[in-house]
Amino acid sequence: MAGSVSLMACHECDLLLRVDHSFAKGVVKCPRCAAVLLKHKRHSLDLTLAYTITGLILFVISNSFPIIDFQFERQSTETILLSGVWELLDQDMYLLAGLVFVTTILAPFTQLATLLYVFLPLKFNRIAPYTSEVFRFASALRSWSMMEVFMLGILVSTVKLASMGTIVPGIALWSFGILIFVLAAATSSLDPDLVWEKLGVSQ
Template sequence: MPVPSHAYTEHIASHEVICHECDLLVQVPRLEEGEQALCPRCGNSLMLLPKAPLQRPLVYALTSLIMLLCANVLPFLAINAKGMANSMNLYQAASVLFSEDYRLLSIAIYLCMQLLPACCLLLVSYLYYGFLRGRVVPGATTVTRWLFRLLPWTMAEVFMVAVLVSLIKIASLADIFIGAGFWCFCLFSVMYIKSMVHLDRAWIWSRIAGPMPSVGLLLQGKEGLSQGVTLCHGCHGIIDIQSERCPRCQHKVHPRTPHSIEYCFALLITACILYLPANLLPIMVTESLGQTHYSTILGGVVLLWNMGSYPIALVIFIASVLVPITKILALFWLCYTVYRQDGHHRRGRTRLYRLTEFIGRWSMVDVFVVAVLAALIRMGKLMSIYPGTAAVAFAGVVVVTMIAAMLFDPRLIWDAAQPHKDTRRDL
């Protein structure tokens, strides 16, 4: 007798979870492949089971690694201006900055656009190779912990957008030749995104270490903190509030992120201090025919607008000016409303936090653009481009605001309306 096709499909049995954004205890029904469970109160994604969850991440990850290797060994970009030509490989986007004594910025760019994505892909391939073979690979717990620690700092798709912006910027100055390495990097970015969106933290941990130990009878639709339980941010399991570490992943447990508001305020003030030199100092220095031109972020936006590149000017303005300011102001406001224990518009404020956490990394576009132009336009006295001091300050703004968003605990938004005894002790 033939086996039904559905016997080969994955599923997740019905179980209880705690929303990591509003602390609501939810009973998730049985999930089939391609289904997702959302929190009924704040709309946050609780669990995802993509189609072919065992095969697709591995296929996409291996394809991405192959494309990344090809992107590094094949020609990436080349230009020709008035008979003078220059070319660049992918790794030179960071190495040129290193040779110009911007070593810290160079390392950060290389990590975000290439090394960290490659590490995440290798970790995914290692884990899912074991899943397909029906076993847990050695060191799976350590591998999974590092995978989800590194993921927020990977910016392959941001670098891809920066390359496109750079090409439009120099299209009127020189003839551009796009190498095979560029198209390989495009495929790498697409496959990388597809690989990472198929990952679900809770599903991976359940396959590695099984279900969480029972913590007793819990009431659905009530906050976890009020029932003496909390969420493990390492594996998304439900843990007794008195536990110091998660029994499944050994992640340190806190009912709420310790000193969340204080740390967030301090980092936002740091971001404001860095934002001034990032916009007042030149982010790019251009030497052309013996003359030196200094370009600030706003100056570059105005130049692109005057050149008629309206869409690119808007992209740079939104990513490099509007997004950092909006994110800083939004996080300040969220911290203030939590401090005031404001119980209004909790769902809207949670969505605002979710948006600020997502868009923050895209501000790195301008820094990546400077790196690409500095590596590509090296033509001696005819024209050469160098990074400016503002590039370091602006990268600092992006990093600091990203850390601030990570340290802000969105569950405090919901605690403000119904404060508990145990909530304020960890602020």
């Protein structure tokens, strides 16, 4: 397949070489200086899929149990994340409501949903419609919602929320904490080269 051959320069000795991705299983080394040029992550597909499914389960748990205890007008209400967002909108705190919604609900869900859409069919050697578009979108999202920005958003949300209510140290909070690590693990086990190769598209 001509589409999977690409030109590549060795980052150590600048040797220009053609790499045929369909034969490049495992490690590709520079023939002149033996520097490692390409390394396919082992079990990338299975790991990414496993982390994605785990992440979705944690996402559902963290959105189903109370996480914030608001004290508005001397009334204490324990709410789940989404109703916490409504509560903030109700109090005219649009910016904070948006920040909490994007960092704790929208961003993790979009990331997990796009990964599942791409990786679940791939596991069964199938390709869902628009997979390359979805994967391109997921890759753009990953570079845009870098972990640091994401973490900072969560930190700001938490500090702000804690000043208005009490964070409930229950199952929702713990599963959300683990979800952050699972998301990071899903991202680091992902091998974009492998996905493009399976899709038969050259980058």
